[in-house]
Amino acid sequence: MRASFPDRGPVVTNKISQAHLGNVLRDATIPELPGHYRGKVRDNYDLPDGRRIIIATDRLSAFDRILTAVPFKGEALTQIARFWFERTADVCPNHVIDYPDPNVVVCRRLDIMPVEIVVRDYLTGTTSTSVWSMYKAGQREMYGIRLPDGMTEHQKLPDTIITPTTKAFDAGHDEPLTPAEITGRGLLTRAQWDEVSALALALFDRGREIAARQGLILVDTKYEFGFDADGRIILADEIHTPDSSRYWFGESYARRVAGGERPENFDKDFVRTWVTARCDPYKDPIPAIPDEVVLQAAALYTDVFKRITGRDFPIPDEPTPVLERIRANLARYF
Incomplete structure (x- = not known):
């Protein structure tokens, strides 16, 4: 093979x-x-x-x-x-x-943030926490966001979205969260959530721009943030690697999706x-x-x-x- x-x-x-x-x-x-x-x-x-x-x-x-x-x-x-x-x-x-x-x-x-930040630009994915899995099951409201009816798999989302989950530190399962649940449970303050959301979207925007120059679509990615000794939010772990992100090849995306095929990706x-x-x-x-x-x-x-x-x-x-x-x-x- x-x-x-x-x-x-x-x-x-x-x-x-x-x-x-x-x-x-x-x-x-x-x-x-x-x-x-x-x-x-x-x-x-x-x-x-x-x-x-x-x-x-x-x-x-x-x-x-x-x-x-x-x-x-x-x-x-x-x-x-x-x-x-x-x-x-x-x-x-x-x-x-x-x-x-x-x-x-x-x-x-x-000190690693107890919330995992996933940023998504497309309606795709196979895990239980992916937006496509939820959408296919009939959900239209997820992660505090409402998606319109009539969307199809691998379609570009109306807006770039953040789909936060709990961070399973002890090999447990990640669970979807809404911003209200994040602040309501005391996982993050409202100010911390607002700041980390803005940082994640800005990072994704930079990644999408650079990937496009290489003929790639940055589809979605996971970010891990932590707090330093002064309480500042710091990006940790890794960023935009094929282990933490999904990439598609831009040149064939439209043709393959129109033909009912999966977009070409890195077969990691x-x-x-x-x-x-x-x-x-x-x-x-x-x-x-x-x-x-x-x-x-x-x-x-x-x-x-x-x-x-x-x-x-x-x-x-x-x-x-x-x-x-x-x-x-x-x-x-x-």
């Missing part, structure tokens, strides 16, 4: 080779760093002075388990987020302090799709994922980087072991 990017030419994999398969970052444990917390795909270290080191590994997580490790995945996602953080810093302050390594961001620790579920075609991943053992599939997944992540940023992804001919490189670049934090 090969990754496919219709109307965009074949995926180029000639520089991603077997040598890179053996040079993935599965484990980013560094004993010299304090406050280690291992997430599904990122390892975090909390320094005593209030800074946090986040290392994006190459682990690929789905179905509540780690499926494999994909060369360059952690680096590509870190550098896509960096691209967007740098291009939106004038819109909203963010948590970034430094990038000592391509897989690493050093940032400020924040490439490996996930391969697995589900061969087993029930929630019940069965996961079959060994072939090298060819992993290499194609690597090509996909590096291609996504190029399509979003407009820059070639740097693929070394003779790769240095990733953890060795990270340790060297983080030595000053030991």
